[in-house]
Structures are given as C-alpha cells and as structure tokens.
Amino acid sequence: MANRRCLQALTRRALALFSTNPPFQSPSSLPVLRALTSKSPLIFTNPDTTWSFHWSQTRHFSSDRNDDVNEDSEEEEDDDGDELGESSDDESVSRGGSKREYTPEEKEAEAAGIGYKVVGPLEKPDGVFKPYEPVFAVIQIGSHQFKVSNRDSIFTERLKFCEVNDKLILNKVLLVGSSRQTMIGRPIVPDAAVHAVVEEHALDAKVLIFKKKRRKNYRRTKGHRQELTKLRIIDIQGIKKPEPVVTEKPSKAPGKKPEKVAVAA
Known part of the structure; x- marks a missing residue:
C-alpha cells in the first residue's frame, strides 16, 4: 500500500509537470514507449537528456x-x-x-429424575381398573403438576423408555387427600405413589412459529407439534381410603291383595 501511494503521488506531480511543459515530449521515443508500456503502466525514459513520459490510466x-x-x-x-x-x-x-443406547441403570435413573418408574407391560389377568374412589393426589411429572383421581386421564410430554400398555409408578407425589385427611409433602410424600397405564403416544395441535428480520428480506414460517403421552390413573396409594358406604334400600312390605268379590246378577 505504501509503494502504491508513493507511485500515485509521483505520477500526479509528473502529470502536473508535463502538462505545464508540453514541448519536452519527444516523438522519437513513442514507439519505444508503446512497446514498454505494455509490460508496465509507468515508465520514464531519458534519451538525449529529454524527458518522455507515458501513463496508462487505471482506475481502482x-x-x-x-x-x-x-x-x-x-x-x-x-x-x-x-x-x-x-x-x-x-x-x-x-x-x-x-x-x-442406554443401559438399564441409566434408563431407571433418567426416568426417576422425571418422576416415574416403568414396571412392565400390562397383562390381561391384571385387574388394574378399579371403581372410583374418593381420593385425590397432586403429582409432578417433569416440570408440570397434575391433580388426579382414580380413572382420570392426563396428557404429559412424551415419556421415554415406555410403550403403550406399560404400567408406571408416579413417585413424585406432592399431596394426597381424601374426605377425612390430607397429607402435604415437604416436598414429596414419602409413602405415597400413583399407579398409571400408558394408553397412547400422540401429537399435540400444530403451533406456527414465524420469524422475521427487518430490512433483511428474511421471513420464515415453521410448524411444531409437541409429542405427548396419555396416561390413565388406576390407583392412588399412601393414604387410608374411606370404606364405601353401602346404603340399603328398605324392602317394601308385601301388601295384601284385594279379594275379588263376586257380584250377584
């Protein structure tokens, strides 16, 4: 860069000098200059103590x-x-x-961190679906909390290492209650557990994501569907369940049938 600046300053001074003194250019040196200027843009010659100058202008x-x-x-x-x-x-x-590929220990540890444990597949002889019981619990799965009772169904984010019809134990129980008592954990109730069955792996409704950058002609529209897992609550353990009260209907006393009386004609 420094050499280029020096050459530019030198050429400016030379142009100013020769523009003021045009008779100093010798026509005899023009053929020689034409041959030489094809190789270099700037050449000075000094034949017979007379200066001749040729400049090929290049713009950068x-x-x-x-x-x-x-x-x-x-x-x-x-x-x-x-x-x-x-x-x-x-x-x-x-x-x-x-x-x-996860080892069984890694699978169990990661599932426990989320808040569940995979027991195994559900079999036909298992009578897991019980009638409704007046007991409820507040459980935590990942970063979400749910209030559930027996036979309820909930949707959570996709759970790993479990398939449809697998039995789960949800061990992060924050609260358990019934009509007679309530137990609050600090933060978890130690002896409480909620049993559930995986019913379905599904996708949530599509969410549109729009991105735009100003003055960049940048627009992008994308769609996202969150993976979900549907769970069916089958049992809540860790609290004394009230016995169902059976109300017997009073039996009706057998009424006497009216006797038919023959009417004389």
Missing part, C-alpha cells in the same frame, strides 16, 4: 456493483446457512438421542 474502485450483488447473495446464503445449521443441529440432536 473501492466497491463495484458486482461486488454489491455478490455481498447480497452471500448474506442470503448466510441466512439460509444459519437456517440449515439450526435445522441440522436439531436433526443431529434428535438423531443422536435416538441412536444413543
């Missing part, structure tokens, strides 16, 4: 229209690349999560 612009177009296209490619990078990261995370 800091920016060009093509460069602007290229920059715009590069910005668009960068935006697309960011998008693709985000999607590829999400895909890589999902693929990595699906490809990873």
